[in-house]
Amino acid sequence: TSSTTVINKNINTFENMQPKKSMTIDNICQNVRNAQYAVRGELVIRAESISHQLEKQKKEGSKVLPFDEIVYCNIGNPQQLKQKPLTFFRQVVSLTECPELLDNPYIEKIYPADVIARAREILGSINNTTGAYSSSQGISLVLKSVASFIEKRDGHPADPSEIFLTDGASTGVQRILKLLIKDRSDGIMIPIPQYPLYSATIELYNGSQLGYLLNEEKGWSLEVSELERSYNDAVAKGVNPRALVIINPGNPTGQCLDKANMEEVVKFCLNKGLVLLADEVYQENVYVKEDKPFISFKKVVKDMGGEYADLEMVSFHSVSKGFVGECGKRGGYMELNGITSDVKAEIYKLASIGLCPNVIGQLVVDLMVRPPTPGDSSYELYIKERDGIYDSLKKRANLLNKALNSLEGVTCNPSEGAMYAFPQIRLPKKAVEYAQSIGKAPDAYYCIQLLEHTGICVVPGSGFGQKDGTYHFRTTFLPSEEAIEGVCERIADFHKQFMNKYK
Numbered sequence: 001t002s003s004t005t006v007i008n009k010n011i012n013t014f015e016n017m018q019p020k021k022s023m024t025i026d027n028i029c030q031n032v033r034n035a036q037y038a039v040r041g042e043l044v045i046r047a048e049s050i051s052h053q054l055e056k057q058k059k060e061g062s063k064v065l066p067f068d069e070i071v072y073c074n075i076g077n078p079q080q081l082k083q084k085p086l087t088f089f090r091q092v093v094s095l096t097e098c099p100e101l102l103d104n105p106y107i108e109k110i111y112p113a114d115v116i117a118r119a120r121e122i123l124g125s126i127n128n129t130t131g132a133y134s135s136s137q138g139i140s141l142v143l144k145s146v147a148s149f150i151e152k153r154d155g156h157p158a159d160p161s162e163i164f165l166t167d168g169a170s171t172g173v174q175r176i177l178k179l180l181i182k183d184r185s186d187g188i189m190i191p192i193p194q195y196p197l198y199s200a201t202i203e204l205y206n207g208s209q210l211g212y213l214l215n216e217e218k219g220w221s222l223e224v225s226e227l228e229r230s231y232n233d234a235v236a237k238g239v240n241p242r243a244l245v246i247i248n249p250g251n252p253t254g255q256c257l258d259k260a261n262m263e264e265v266v267k268f269c270l271n272k273g274l275v276l277l278a279d280e281v282y283q284e285n286v287y288v289k290e291d292k293p294f295i296s297f298k299k300v301v302k303d304m305g306g307e308y309a310d311l312e313m314v315s316f317h318s319v320s321k322g323f324v325g326e327c328g329k330r331g332g333y334m335e336l337n338g339i340t341s342d343v344k345a346e347i348y349k350l351a352s353i354g355l356c357p358n359v360i361g362q363l364v365v366d367l368m369v370r371p372p373t374p375g376d377s378s379y380e381l382y383i384k385e386r387d388g389i390y391d392s393l394k395k396r397a398n399l400l401n402k403a404l405n406s407l408e409g410v411t412c413n414p415s416e417g418a419m420y421a422f423p424q425i426r427l428p429k430k431a432v433e434y435a436q437s438i439g440k441a442p443d444a445y446y447c448i449q450l451l452e453h454t455g456i457c458v459v460p461g462s463g464f465g466q467k468d469g470t471y472h473f474r475t476t477f478l479p480s481e482e483a484i485e486g487v488c489e490r491i492a493d494f495h496k497q498f499m500n501k502y503k
């Protein structure tokens, strides 16, 4: 440590001798500094540095750490955990990226007919190149595909001109929050626990986060009384609630809403003049379809009809989740409902500043909403891959939930949907006190210890928000079926040691 101190002192001296920097940690926008995104925060940074140590360990043939690899359970990134992409998707994309292949005399021997036809159709709609900017709202062929997907899903009309293609759902969410937040007097109601894209973006835009607690004892249910409490508290503090965010199925909590609850939410939004932001990126990740099939908020407002049909609402979807899992392609869309044309023009302007969503991402949206149909040459394989991924996710969700609920002091609501488990861990008082003595949130300390003892990287509940005095962590159930039992065993062994150490 003395040599480090000496080095640091020299660095400080050296830096002090340098010309004054125009950009310093103290004079950059402090909203950036305050924003937190735990999904890729402290734990992942630590995991990546351990991963370098493991590589060194492997090269030197030494065995310092008690594990050989990091298992990244911090992020819903299926293909990082070896989930295979859908064949049809990759075949079409490969041809759109390399159109000259279509002129190859052997093409019909390599690609199915529907792949060739789809690639030709897409290329025909983008001037035969994926390399040009598209319209800022998105490729019209894809906008039409999304509209017809929504119509088929909901049984109500959808207008392509009310749809914007986006680089993942993230950019759509951020664009709408940018529109809604001018300063701290503008509040956005978000679930607690929530996905930190929301809390981080509200902070980035200098808005006010208005948390409403999901009820863990009732399966993370959303209660209108709590919405009222959150709304009234905000108004009492002089904050103007602008929008209500619903994540359904929930992240990190995995709950699915039923229609009656959704109707209550719609009524609440209309009564309070709130824009409803319906984050539905996990709509294909529902494992309780029998009693809670996915229903979109678009369907709910149109089924309710009357004054509700035109509720100001934006719904978000993505190619990153479901059984598609093409996170890296950055594809997604948002559908507007009840938004005036002059506000829509401002949304278009925001889109135009970034020129356009990436074209490959848009094409993958087209494939997601318009997959092979019965009779198409790729249909059988598509269904086999789709159902294989879905069934495996459901199986792993249940397996992980069972394993977590068997741990001392741990309870975990079932993952009805999405890709995560969010167990509550009742930590021994000594562990809480020790964590606090070193300036760590107790659940962050637990997660750091878990990582350093097992190589399993999860995210502390403090990164998503949680009821005061409770501690959680979020893990995905994405490790393969071959790997996940080992992951559960390693978590169980660690947990036992940790609880005994701090009894």
Ligand SMILES: Cc1ncc(COP(=O)(O)O)c(CN[C@@H]2CONC2=O)c1O
Pocket: 039, 074, 075, 076, 077, 167, 168, 169, 170, 171, 195, 197, 247, 251, 279, 281, 317, 318, 319, 320, 327, 330, 331, 332
């Ligand atoms: C609820 C929710 N909304 C939006 C997004 C943004 O997705 P895309 O921008 O990729 O469309 C995510 C991503 N899920 C993050 C990323 O992986 N784990 C998570 O919690 C999400 O969980």
